[in-house]
Amino acid sequence: MKGVAQRPPGAPSAIGVVRYFTSGQCIFSEDNPAAHFMLVVGGLVRSCSIFADGRRFIGAFYAPGDIFGFEPGTYRATAEAVCETSLVVYHTADLTGSRQMMDSMMHRIDQSCAHARRLGRFSAIERLASFLLECSDRAPQRQMLTLEMTRQDIADYLGLTVETVSRSLQQLCREGLIDIISPRQLVLCDIATLRAISL
Amino acid sequence: MKGVAQRPPGAPSAIGVVRYFTSGQCIFSEDNPAAHFMLVVGGLVRSCSIFADGRRFIGAFYAPGDIFGFEPGTYRATAEAVCETSLVVYHTADLTGSRQMMDSMMHRIDQSCAHARRLGRFSAIERLASFLLECSDRAPQRQMLTLEMTRQDIADYLGLTVETVSRSLQQLCREGLIDIISPRQLVLCDIATLRAISL
DNA sequence: CGGGCTCTTGAGAGCTCTCAAAATCGGTGG
DNA sequence: CCACCGATTTTGAGAGCTCTCAAGAGCCCG
Numbered sequence: 453m454k455g456v457a458q459r460p461p462g463a464p465s466a467i468g469v470v471r472y473f474t475s476g477q478c479i480f481s482e483d484n485p486a487a488h489f490m491l492v493v494g495g496l497v498r499s500c501s502i503f504a505d506g507r508r509f510i511g512a513f514y515a516p517g518d519i520f521g522f523e524p525g526t527y528r529a530t531a532e533a534v535c536e537t538s539l540v541v542y543h544t545a546d547l548t549g550s551r552q553m554m555d556s557m558m559h560r561i562d563q564s565c566a567h568a569r570r571l572g573r574f575s576a577i578e579r580l581a582s583f584l585l586e587c588s589d590r591a592p593q594r595q596m597l598t599l600e601m602t603r604q605d606i607a608d609y610l611g612l613t614v615e616t617v618s619r620s621l622q623q624l625c626r627e628g629l630i631d632i633i634s635p636r637q638l639v640l641c642d643i644a645t646l647r648a649i650s651l
Numbered sequence: 652m653k654g655v656a657q658r659p660p661g662a663p664s665a666i667g668v669v670r671y672f673t674s675g676q677c678i679f680s681e682d683n684p685a686a687h688f689m690l691v692v693g694g695l696v697r698s699c700s701i702f703a704d705g706r707r708f709i710g711a712f713y714a715p716g717d718i719f720g721f722e723p724g725t726y727r728a729t730a731e732a733v734c735e736t737s738l739v740v741y742h743t744a745d746l747t748g749s750r751q752m753m754d755s756m757m758h759r760i761d762q763s764c765a766h767a768r769r770l771g772r773f774s775a776i777e778r779l780a781s782f783l784l785e786c787s788d789r790a791p792q793r794q795m796l797t798l799e800m801t802r803q804d805i806a807d808y809l810g811l812t813v814e815t816v817s818r819s820l821q822q823l824c825r826e827g828l829i830d831i832i833s834p835r836q837l838v839l840c841d842i843a844t845l846r847a848i849s850l
Numbered sequence: 851c852g853g854g855c856t857c858t859t860g861a862g863a864g865c866t867c868t869c870a871a872a873a874t875c876g877g878t879g880g
Numbered sequence: 881c882c883a884c885c886g887a888t889t890t891t892g893a894g895a896g897c898t899c900t901c902a903a904g905a906g907c908c909c910g
Contacts, residue, residue: 818898
């Protein structure tokens, strides 16, 4: 579960190299040359940037199946593993402009536009509902949700504070829309209403 | 300045067709098939979506040189001309995966991530400063700024209300960072400080 | 000159943040 | 298995920023 997985001798480099990261480990840093892009195989990645005054902002979470790291010239954000994470790393030079790559980039544009919309016009409760549904869409089960990230991560993703995240979750709980089994284990009881809130 | 400009007979369609739009005119609508993408030649385009409760959100402004409209399947937002605008329209089917196209998409990802960051972590004043610098970067002159959009457009772009936009501009003016010649004519007096604010 | 739209300004309400402290969780060592 | 520690999460109270509602000012155009 650590170090670089060697690809079999003779395998073409364009296929990519599998690498493993532990919780909190840095995958690449802001302002470094964007020499690679990667596909998430397992785990979770956060893409974040820190401001001069210490504020942190998480631009995206990448889950298995997501491709990230195609950026012009240098990386615009730092990528870190949220938990045990495995990636396939490709060279940017091999970036072919294939159909799959284009679709992946379009999807990325779509995602960040949706995120901007969420941050621009949604209240705390609406952001949380929207966030939970986003997690639910990628979870093995729709209702049972295991959060890999901390409240601070969620706050920095949704442009809120930890306290507001906590309070909003408790409010959703009081309203019967979710159950908080433990801080990281949630049950979405009323997805229809959550969806109505997050629209 | 209206209707479709016919391309010369025999010219390949992949080259694209020039079209002109008047202020407020719709270029394409949300949920319609994404059959074309376009290059802005002159004028300004806003990409917006309306929520069920009537709130509007502008995800981006596109200025001359910008390419927009590459979206998976259907358009996720409505594009409208902010003023007299001319575009070159291409067929999505001709989307070749050329280097220029890839760069353009990477730039788009970059822009919307930056916008999300702005909305997630910036105060009203910071958003305004950042917005003015963004406009300045695309203006013929760095300091003199002609805004083509209304206060409402700016508000919907920055996730604020018209009143807050107006008040924040007045505050920047009182602090001597900008001059408001007329509502649409601004002078950026102290770009260095604006930049410091918008970081 | 009048009408409609845009922009500005004011006052109060509401939501989120800040600061502070208590409660809970998870891992470690006895 | 239990006690302890640090990190995380929750809760509370008050401040601050932005929104809402309302009205006045400015501008364009007929």
